[in-house]
Amino acid sequence: MAEGKALEGKMLVLGVTGSIAAYKAALLARLLMEQGAGVYVIMTHSATKFVTPLTFQALTGNPVLVDMFTPQTPWQIDHVYLGAKADLVIVAPCTANIIAKIAYGLAEDMVTVTVMATKAPVIIAPAMEVNMYQNPVVQENIAKLKKLGYHFVGPETGRLATGREGEGRLSEPEKIVARALEVIGRSRKLPPPRK
Numbered sequence: 001m002a003e004g005k006a007l008e009g010k011m012l013v014l015g016v017t018g019s020i021a022a023y024k025a026a027l028l029a030r031l032l033m034e035q036g037a038g039v040y041v042i043m044t045h046s047a048t049k050f051v052t053p054l055t056f057q058a059l060t061g062n063p064v065l066v067d068m069f070t071p072q073t074p075w076q077i078d079h080v081y082l083g084a085k086a087d088l089v090i091v092a093p094c095t096a097n098i099i100a101k102i103a104y105g106l107a108e109d110m111v112t113v114t115v116m117a118t119k120a121p122v123i124i125a126p127a128m129e130v131n132m133y134q135n136p137v138v139q140e141n142i143a144k145l146k147k148l149g150y151h152f153v154g155p156e157t158g159r160l161a162t163g164r165e166g167e168g169r170l171s172e173p174e175k176i177v178a179r180a181l182e183v184i185g186r187s188r189k190l191p192p193p194r195k
């Protein structure tokens with residue numbers, strides 16, 4: 001008998017933020033769906049400067065949520081619904097700005113408000129210019145989030161959008177999918193909640 005797809009029946013929320021690497025999130029959404037997941041994309045307003053919500057809507061067949069004050073679904077409150085239903089939240093690419101907001105519990109855009117509202121595991125895939133990535137404040141925020149149980153993938157060392165070589169390149173979508181499978185596998189092994 002053929003084995004089921006690894007993410008069959010899973011509801012994934014993909015947060016896309018304002019990085020030059022945002023275009024790679026389209027392939028990521030596609031790959032996650034190929035693994036059987038239902039994918040809901042949420043975006044910051046900055047992210048829409050790099051790639052349009054329509055791209056993700058067409059790829060996923062689901063509404064794409066950008067403005068938390070403009071509900072687009074029959075759900076009572078979009079971010080609360082998504083946060084509660086998600087099996088996994090992936091923020092890819094994740095800007096320095098969103099890393100900082102999550103680290104400080106800010107919830108003022110569709111991505112951070114959903115991250116705050118979920119108990120699902122969260123994977124962060126940072127993408128930024130090398131000096132930004134090496135900035136001690138960014139490093140401190142990442143260290144804090146890791147300590148709090150947020151999962152990270154990348155960034156990689158390589159050619160950046162500026163043409164420079166260095167740390168800060170978004171991990172390839174295939175690597176992010178592999179991390180998602182790992183984390184979902186791990187989250188399944190958690191003991192059931194106490195009654």
Ligand SMILES: Cc1cc2nc3c(=O)[nH]c(=O)nc-3n(C[C@H](O)[C@H](O)[C@H](O)COP(=O)(O)O)c2cc1C
Nearest residue numbers: 017018019020044046047095096097098127128129
């Ligand atoms: C062309 C361009 C590319 C950018 N790429 C990145 C990036 O890769 N990573 C990053 O952290 N910020 C990047 N920025 C800066 C962010 O877009 C900016 O900090 C923005 O406020 C982030 O908004 P958000 O975090 O709400 O999505 C870039 C800005 C421009 C103009």
